[in-house]
Amino acid sequence: MRVQTEEWRRFIPGVRMYKGKKTLFYNGEELYDPETDEYLIFNLGERNSWQVIIVLPGVEVIPDDTFTNCKNIKTVIMADTVKRIEPAAFNDCSSLVYMRLSRNLEFIGECAFYVCKSLTSIFIPPSCRKICRLAFFGCKKLIILHVPQGTELGDNVIEDTALIKALPFEPSQPNDINNWIRNQNMTPEWELHRACSSYNPIQEIVYGIVKRKGIKAFHEKNSIGITPLQYLESNPFSNIDQKQIIKQYILEMMGEVV
Incomplete structure (x- = not known):
């Protein structure tokens, strides 16, 4: 709610x-x-x-x-x-x-x-x-x-x-x-986890990391078994639309203008 x-x-x-x-x-x-x-x-x-x-x-x-x-x-x-x-x-x-x-x-x-x-x-x-x-x-x-x-x-x-x-x-x-x-998540390996678990996730930063690492990075588990997607879905301060990020990524990979 x-x-x-x-x-x-x-x-x-x-x-x-x-x-x-x-x-x-x-x-x-x-x-x-x-x-x-x-x-x-x-x-x-x-x-x-x-x-x-x-x-x-x-x-x-x-x-x-x-x-x-x-x-x-x-x-x-x-x-x-x-x-x-x-x-x-x-x-x-x-x-x-x-x-x-x-x-x-x-x-x-x-x-x-x-x-x-x-x-x-x-x-x-x-x-x-x-x-x-x-x-x-x-x-x-x-x-x-x-x-x-x-x-x-x-x-x-x-x-x-x-x-x-x-x-x-x-x-x-x-x-x-x-x-x-x-x-937690302070090493470069877990930069997407860090961005998604922060108090105020920023969509542009999250998308920039996903663009470099690929959509699969949303599902990578960190050292305690949590994915960036789980952090975003649990975060009450997040206004990030994961579906929009995925759509933007796919369109850019296809050479479409976003």
């Missing part, structure tokens, strides 16, 4: 059906008290009926444990005003598959996505300065993780994930894994 920012202007907070799915339009309220283990505003049954969370414009912080144990949420889309995701904010959202982060996100707290075991990919924006320890612990299907090189990473960020199991080397130093996370 993709939501255009201009659509959000007419939304008000609350729960309603949206595009056939039960959706919470979230306005930044505290929904859970971790000290008393008490659900605020909405009871557990209501929380477990949500399928989509849309974080409305104006929200800057998602507080601790806000969506803890919301087990049927599949999609989260954040307005670009969000700057912080506090600890355990999405703890044990076990059905979460699609996450579109704020473009201005600065901080992801400890255990923020703890045991989100259906999450397969996440793309971190360049604005994010820090991801705390265990942020994605137990995200067993997480295999695609784009992290900017300047982002500080805590300990065991990807512990017990598909990505850690696919690690193409044996770590010898405590920071080896974090360095690898930030520098």
Whole structure:
């Protein structure tokens, strides 16, 4: 589910059906008290009926444990005003598959996505300065993780994930894994993977690489078994039309004017 920012202007907070799915339009309220283990505003049954969370414009912080144990949420889309995701904010959202982060996100707290075991990919924006320890612990299907090189990473960020199991080397130093996370696809061999997995893929750059390497490069697997096409298809910030790239490539190879 993709939501255009201009659509959000007419939304008000609350729960309603949206595009056939039960959706919470979230306005930044505290929904859970971790000290008393008490659900605020909405009871557990209501929380477990949500399928989509849309974080409305104006929200800057998602507080601790806000969506803890919301087990049927599949999609989260954040307005670009969000700057912080506090600890355990999405703890044990076990059905979460699609996450579109704020473009201005600065901080992801400890255990923020703890045991989100259906999450397969996440793309971190360049604005994010820090991801705390265990942020994605137990995200067993997480295999695609784009992290900017300047982002500080805590300990065991990807512990017990598909990505850690696919690690193409044996770590010898405590920071080896974090360095690898930030520098995936940085060798010339994986330049198309790098272009497609970036926070803001640029169609002209992607096409230029495909033109040099051929269409088959879209299907080449990198050291963890991911293709450039998989990166593009998973990337919520990508507006690249793969079919258009392939069409342009074929026409140029045939000597047609594009």
